[in-house]
Amino acid sequence: MKKSLKSIDKILPFGEAIRGFLNQSFLTETDIKLFLRNRGVFLYDYSKNNSVSFITSTLISPGEFDSLKESQGTREDNPKRTNEIFQWEGDKTLKEAINENKSQILTALIPNNCNFRLLSTPIVHFDSSNDNEAKIILEIERDDLNKSWYESKSSFKAEVFLNLDTTKKQLRLTKTHTSEETKQVLSILSKNLKSSFSDRGYIDKSKKAENIIFKDFTHENRFYFLFNLANKLNNNVLKVEYKDISDIEFKPDPSIQLPDELKWMNDKSKVILRGKSIQNTDFLLKTDNYQLLILWSVEALYRFDIGGIQGTFTLQIGFPDYSRNDYEEAELIIVPNKCYIFDRSHVMKKNEITKRLLDEIDRIKFDIYDKFKSA
Missing domain, CATH: 3.30.310 (TATA-Binding Protein)
Incomplete structure (x- = not known):
């Protein structure tokens, strides 16, 4: 949570004054890439060493600065x-x-x-x-x-x-x-x-904790695990209804030769699909393709009715740390991205709803994990 600002409404930084802000961890290379592309600027290398130096050599508008600040609030406020x-x-x-x-x-x-x-x-x-x-x-x-x-x-x-x-x-x-x-x-x-x-002998020091990590699955079973985890969040008590998968991130396995219908993915280090019913895309309907692709993230859309409070929310479910240098020890992380309440006069806060929904997916995820993890 950000504390009271001292001079943010009075100063529009530029040049070296904005360098420290751009280099903060909450602003990723993806955020800066999107910022530059919205300006119509395309770089061969979007690493911060290159992109931050480019931005410090230009002026930014108040609206652009607001969009960069929003990246911090969005990423760091989500549990x-x-x-x-x-x-x-x-x-x-x-x-x-x-x-x-x-x-x-x-x-x-x-x-x-x-x-x-x-x-x-x-x-x-x-x-x-x-x-x-x-x-x-x-x-x-x-x-x-x-x-x-x-x-x-x-x-x-x-x-x-x-x-x-x-x-x-x-x-x-x-x-x-x-x-x-x-x-x-x-x-x-x-x-x-x-x-x-x-x-004190309550747990065995030599045994690792059991958690859900990327390498626990084959390529194929990781698809089944993430898709099942997304669409099993149907609960009559909370009245949660799964609607759709709206975003997935994956890449082809570089060690496997792709069939002709998937050759468009050759040399792609990341493929992002966004839209409606992504799971019904032609090549994803062929489950044989799962063993050729490395999936690490899905975003699912739901509708809820909790005590008469109705709305929609999305969950990002996956192994986000894998996308950084193919880290196979990446842990499953579940992040609520958007929560919208239809009638805003209700006093129940979004964070209360979010907690109840996260508690519900916690209840089911280890059962699904046991079903699809590698032996």
């Missing part, structure tokens, strides 16, 4: 959901296990030499009716590098929901972050939890 599962070997309740060494779990969460800090000590909330459920909530504050003219500080919240299933003997961590900084903090918190619990 992103990931999971980890550990096999539980102890007899203690989750509440007892956390309280035994809470200080170790909540200490040293901030990396050295970084530009952000915890706003306060993280809070652990225990479920009043269930000693095997807990939530850890934290908030960080980031110093923005270009605070002389843009924003001096931004704050971001994150949380970990812990659930101990004593029947399955599983401890599940559901991590929700927004910014890259909160993602780093949750990663450290997860390691602290594992270290504390393994020291």
